[in-house]
Amino acid sequence: MTAIPLGVPRRLVEFTIDGQEARVPEGSTILDACRAAGKDVPTLCEGDTLRPKNACRVCVVEVEGSRTLVPACSRKAEPGMEVRTGTERARHSRKIVLELLASSVDLSTTAQVAGWIKEYKAKPDRFGPDAARLGEEPKVDNELYVRDYDKCILCYKCVDACGDQWQNTFAISVAGRGFDARIAVEHDAPLTDSACVYCGNCIEVCPTGALSFKSEFDMRAAGTWDETKQTETTTVCAYCGVGCNLTLHVQDNEIVKVTSPHDNPVTHGNLCIKGRFGYQHVQNRD
């Protein structure tokens, strides 16, 4: 009758990565093992609090005996597996993925991507300026957060965070098929007419900055956003008694963004509208 199994001790799986012995607990992914071994495998759609979506294919590696390249973020490590992370084939595939994404989407606020483009010698410009997929204005329909779909790589992380994996609000989803696929709320309405509860848990997982705090959006527009001048301090939310951990991003003594540690036992990186956006009262200073 009890809903969960009582958890058996996890065995260690032994296999090789680039010829080196690797040992990880059963159930770990190839990506977990690569990270533990200090290998830099690029990822975009992978989220540490979300189930793998296999959407971006930038983390692909070669596995001996496998006809196709496999996504490291979702493929579980198996005993005796021979994984190669830096083969010509894997690197070429990553390069193409980066070129296709960077030519069609604005990746200017995607962490680390500039370094990968350089490392893989990707040339997104070769597809010409017409490759840009959308070319539309950012959607600014409320005071809390902005949706800039020119920056969206359709990784689905926001959909999963809003849906059954965490928030269970189901305000955002994928609309359209094929080339017309895009992230939207029902009937592509403004957020204020949607089911959105402004928890911002989609912003928390967005890898490209397509979803961002309005404070960040405005400061970027004004040219004042400067992450080198920001401090990050983790404290506890001042609202209800649940005790969510908040990481306050502070620039010039102003809170400019709020996140939550993804490994926190209370929040797992999730917050509600009050914790995420309800900080203004502290800085109503005059």
Next chain:
Amino acid sequence: MRKRQPKTYTRLTHPLIRDSRDEPFRQASWEEALDRAARGLARNRGAFGMFSCARATNEMNYVAQKFARVVMGTNNVDSCNRTCHAPSVAGLSAAFGSGGGTSSYEEIEHTDVIVMWGSNARFAHPIFFQHVLKGIRNGARMYAVDPRRTSTAEWAESWMGLNVGTDIPMAHAIGREIIHAGLTNEAFIERATSGFEEYKALVEPWTLSLAEKVTGVPAAAIRELAHAYARAERAQLCWTLGITEHHNGTDNVRALINLSLLTGHVGRYGSGLQPLRGQNNVQGGGDMGAIPNRLPGFQDILDPDTRMKFESAWNTVIQPHYGLNLTQMFEAMEEGELKAVYCIGENPAQSEADSEQAVRRMRQLDFLVVQDIFLTKTAELAHVVLPATAGWAETDGTTTNSERRVQRVRRAVTPPGEAREDIDIICELAARLGHEWKYADAQAVWNELRSVSPDHYGMTYERLEQYQGIQWPCPSTEQLEPTYLHGRLWEADPARRGLPAPFGIVQHDPPVDLTDEEYPIRLTTGRRLDSYNTGVQSGSFASPLRRGEYVELCPEDAERYGVVVGEEVRVTSRRGSVVAPVWVDPALRPGLAFMTMHFPDEVDTNQLTIEANCPIAGTAEFKASAIRIEKLPVATIVR
């Protein structure tokens, strides 16, 4: 529809003083303000009360209660725990000897049955509810017991929309059904509880059909819940203010605890009782002794050994009796026995039931010093106002959450103007009143607390950082205790099992404020998702969800009164009257209205609520007032 912006408050940056309440405030130096505050308190020794802050850190609460007990020689110290969960603490400690929730959030993800009783956690505790949702996704069945069909109830297997204030009949009927169906955990009852026979006799009259009559919930639904709860391998019983904010809140809590004793759903992984606390540190404030009956570490003042320990640690004499709680302090103001109050970070002028009465009583004080980050309605009544820092973002320290987890709070921004940390200010006042306390920082306070509270001894700041918070009890610096409390009840050895948990013998007592022909509608209160308490804090951010205060009616009642959404109506109770616009909510039932206390500067809901208090815990019956709705003579439809 009219766009309404709640009053926004700006930060206090300088001390404010005035000679009498008729004068406006003038800015003062810290020296002058502190001297004046010290004089005001000194001349009222013996008639002093401390309102500590359930929103500030543990360290601040520790120093505040020490100020009351050592500097002012009184146990009159309390906080807004009194207006919310004091009955949970009273009920749980009467049954188990400890006032904390018995389970952890993680456990609810691995349980079989979840009962959410009088709790709209989806709105009031959204991140806790994510753990509930994980549990539901893992196969748990959730039951919602609430007069309103809330967004929490939308996730339930079954929603039991009981009449306001009929929680005890509901609980007793469930208990009786469990007994009659032979689903009790006999071994647990035999070994770990006392008073079962009396309880059995108590619930015997509460047949399912009688319960249906009283609660309005179909007998079959009550039976289903009873069987699901009793048959589950693991079950969690969670509640919020729908249980506690009644004139018999502690009895309500005892009635729920009885069900866990009957079935053995306590003291095991995944089985437990979870009161969801309303403020970031309402658990910690009580743990730190900022309540009139307990010393830090939730140790009883009446125990001579405990007193002796603290007397030698603090070099003082502790009054060997309980102090006045918040409710009693307000009554003592009325009688002139309490003349000076030091109020830190609380806003009782707007948060107390029957707020007009609360304001009138505070006006009678000889001296009121308020320490806050804003000039609240309460601060406007003060003689001296001291600007403080925001506990959660401008100070270092710890807070304790609903699952007893002590977590580090850190300073992220610099406070404005001359605002100072609460602990500094209290120590300055203590020094002026003859007690030189030297704390280098919050950690020094915490280490002093650790030395007197065995439950906190193992929690060094380093370990709190390492584990992202530690749940009490934590007596050892070497190991961690289980995530749940009261595992002792399952011990085979009677000595280790300790005191049995008594069944609470509590009787049904309907709400004090009866509905009748003149006041036919039952008004209940609660929170909305994007707002918080009196709105001083949450009113400042631009929430797209905020629509201000409304009196929410069901579609049938709205039609009966001939009112539409946005139309202003007069809402009158036996205590006061306010004008509020109408909102229509199909989650309500005929005869039931809903309001919040988030916008008291727009609509002062607490003018309507009744100050009928729980005799044990002192919590007022915010959840049940009788009102009438009157259409205004000329319809002022606001569009």
